[in-house]
Amino acid sequence: MRANETRINDGIRASEVRVIDEDGTQLGVMTPYDAVRIAEGKGLDLVEVSPTANPPVCRIMDYGKYKFMESKREHAARAKQKTIVVKEVKFRPRTDDHDFEFKIKHILRFLEDGDKVKVVVMFRGREVVHRDIGYRIIEDVLARVADKCIVEKSAGIDGRDMHAIISPRPVAPEPKKVTKAPKAEAPLEPNQA
Numbered sequence: 001m002r003a004n005e006t007r008i009n010d011g012i013r014a015s016e017v018r019v020i021d022e023d024g025t026q027l028g029v030m031t032p033y034d035a036v037r038i039a040e041g042k043g044l045d046l047v048e049v050s051p052t053a054n055p056p057v058c059r060i061m062d063y064g065k066y067k068f069m070e071s072k073r074e075h076a077a078r079a080k081q082k083t084i085v086v087k088e089v090k091f092r093p094r095t096d097d098h099d100f101e102f103k104i105k106h107i108l109r110f111l112e113d114g115d116k117v118k119v120v121v122m123f124r125g126r127e128v129v130h131r132d133i134g135y136r137i138i139e140d141v142l143a144r145v146a147d148k149c150i151v152e153k154s155a156g157i158d159g160r161d162m163h164a165i166i167s168p169r170p171v172a173p174e175p176k177k178v179t180k181a182p183k184a185e186a187p188l189e190p191n192q193a
Contacts (some may be wrong), residue, residue: 007048008034008063017048017058029055085115086165090122091141093133103188104144111148121162134162142166
């Protein structure tokens with residue numbers, strides 16, 4: 001039996017278990033044999049829901065329905081997770097001004113979409129001895145997008161490439177607008193009319 005597999009019915013190996021009925025009422029502590037007989041009498045299964053408790057907690061329920069609800073809960077948890085995407089934008093020491101501006105626009109768009117960006121300066125041949133050019137390129141990129149990003153990893157050399165990693169600035173939640181109800185007018189008294 002795998003470590004994360006749920007034990008049911010005769011697969012429960014504890015000497016005593018705390019049993020909870022299908023409607024949530026506690027039946028008390030008893031042997032698994034007795035608990036399984038009660039569950040079978042109701043046409044349901046005895047499912048170990050908390051194996052680490054002392055004694056383990058078991059619930060009388062429909063095991064098929066339990067597995068379905070577990071998979072549904074796991075699917076909902078996976079759907080809420082945000083996958084972090086790292087986009088890569090590559091520069092060269094001889095990148096033209098127009099191309100540079102074009103790539104800056106891409107970086108800004110990636111940051112607005114919530115993605116991290118890896119800024120890479122690629123060196124070929126003897127260009128690698130001019131690392132100062134790579135540092136200047138990365139500093140220029142970071143200066144142009146500074147108001148939209150946070151620098152996670154500053155410029156560093158990795159083989160023949162130099163790179164930095166930036167992520168979007170966290171967006172502050174907008175303050176809720178409080179709308180005031182219009183004040184009710186006071187009724188006119190008979191002598192004011």
